[in-house]
Amino acid sequence: MSKKKKILLNCTDANHTCNKSQYNDASFWEKMKLSLHLLYCRACRKYSSNNAKLTKVMTESNLEFLKTSEKENLKKNFNDELARRN
Amino acid sequence: MANHQINPNKWIDLYSDYLFNYTITRVKDRDTAQDLVQDTFFAGLKSMKNFKGEASERTWLISILKRKIIDHYRKINSKKGKAEVRINFNNDSENEGDWIEQRVADPFDKTAENNLENTELGIAIHNCISKLPEKQAQVFKMKTILGYDTDAICNELNITASNLWVIIHRARTQLASCLEKNWF
Numbered sequence: 001m002s003k004k005k006k007i008l009l010n011c012t013d014a015n016h017t018c019n020k021s022q023y024n025d026a027s028f029w030e031k032m033k034l035s036l037h038l039l040y041c042r043a044c045r046k047y048s049s050n051n052a053k054l055t056k057v058m059t060e061s062n063l064e065f066l067k068t069s070e071k072e073n074l075k076k077n078f079n080d081e082l083a084r085r086n
Numbered sequence: 087m088a089n090h091q092i093n094p095n096k097w098i099d100l101y102s103d104y105l106f107n108y109t110i111t112r113v114k115d116r117d118t119a120q121d122l123v124q125d126t127f128f129a130g131l132k133s134m135k136n137f138k139g140e141a142s143e144r145t146w147l148i149s150i151l152k153r154k155i156i157d158h159y160r161k162i163n164s165k166k167g168k169a170e171v172r173i174n175f176n177n178d179s180e181n182e183g184d185w186i187e188q189r190v191a192d193p194f195d196k197t198a199e200n201n202l203e204n205t206e207l208g209i210a211i212h213n214c215i216s217k218l219p220e221k222q223a224q225v226f227k228m229k230t231i232l233g234y235d236t237d238a239i240c241n242e243l244n245i246t247a248s249n250l251w252v253i254i255h256r257a258r259t260q261l262a263s264c265l266e267k268n269w270f
Contacts, residue, residue, distance in 0.1 A: 019255050023229060025236060054262050058230055061208045064110040065103050065227050068242070070120060075098045078127050082094060 009037045014044045022055045092137045097127055101144055103227075104212055105151055111205070112155050122158060126151040214264035218257055225250060226257040 009017065017034040020026040026034070038045050066074070102123060109119040129150050137146055215223050225243065228234045229250075236247055245253075 015255060016251055019251060019258065022258075023236075050262050051258060054258060054265070055230075057207065057265065058211070061204050061211055063208055063211060063231055064107050065231050066106050066120070067232060068228070070116075071098065071102060074102055074120065074124055074127075077124055078094075078098055081128055081131060 007033060007036065009033050011037075011041060011044055014038070014041065015047060018044070018048050018051055022051055092134055092139070092143060094127075094131055094134065097130070097143070097147070100216075101147055102127075104144065104216075105147060107208065107212065108148060108151060109155065111208075113158065118158065122151065122154050126154050129154070210265065210268050211261075214261050214268065217264060218260060222253050222257040222260070225253045226261070229254060 014034055014037045017026050017030045021031055021034065034048075038048060105123045105126060106119055109122050110116065113119050113122065126147060130147055133150075137143075141149075215226070218226065225239060228239050228242075229236075234242075236250060239245075240247055240250055
């Protein structure tokens with residue numbers, strides 16, 4: 001049976017879909033399969049709700065991070081300064 | 087208690103995100119915040135001799151950063167020349183006729199409290215993220231906070247999509263348990 005036709009997910013796949021759906025990356029069909037799985041799997045229900053909580057907390061906290069390029073830039077300037085001093 | 091050592095080579099990796107986050111909540115402008123963080127690192131280099139090792143490096147850098155932020159606000163205020171004070175309740179015709187009573191603080195408004203809680207939460211999350219392995223932390227930050235596309239991250243870090251999701255999964259599980267211990 002091909003992977004696409006499988007309606008019942010195992011827990012690993014369910015977790016994978018759950019993670020994806022936290023970033024709005026899951027397709028409609030994937031989400032349907034996930035909610036079907038959540039109907040009968042208590043462990044995944046728990047995981048799912050914890051996962052959603054984590055996402056909520058992350059957005060609420062308004063954390064900001066430097067982009068990779070910005071960090072590289074900062075590092076370059078800093079190393080220049082460091083070299084100038086030594 | 088052991089004295090804290092100072093090692094500027096690792097500063098950027100260890101503290102730049104923390105300092106940047108601290109600054110951005112106070113100056114609201116990415117470029118200014120980056121400049122301030124950079125100034126802080128430079129100033130830290132300059133006065134390394136004065137570091138007594140009583141506090142951790144991070145605390146020490148934050149205390150420098152605080153002065154830098156204050157200086158920043160002082161500078162932009164002196165450029166303006168004078169602070170502008172408005173005491174009119176209504177000076178635009180659009181809101182004419184609004185009652186002053188409607189403009190007093192709403193007792194059910196909890197913005198200040200929420201902000202305070204969010205700041206503490208931010209610190210808790212920061213500490214938890216810094217406990218993650220570097221790769222996981224990097225991917226998680228890019229995906230969750232900077233909001234990059236999966237493809238973009240995969241290209242930049244040279245990993246496959248399924249690899250990325252495994253990393254994300256591990257990071258999330260670890261973060262959740264860390265936050266459960268320290269926050270919820």
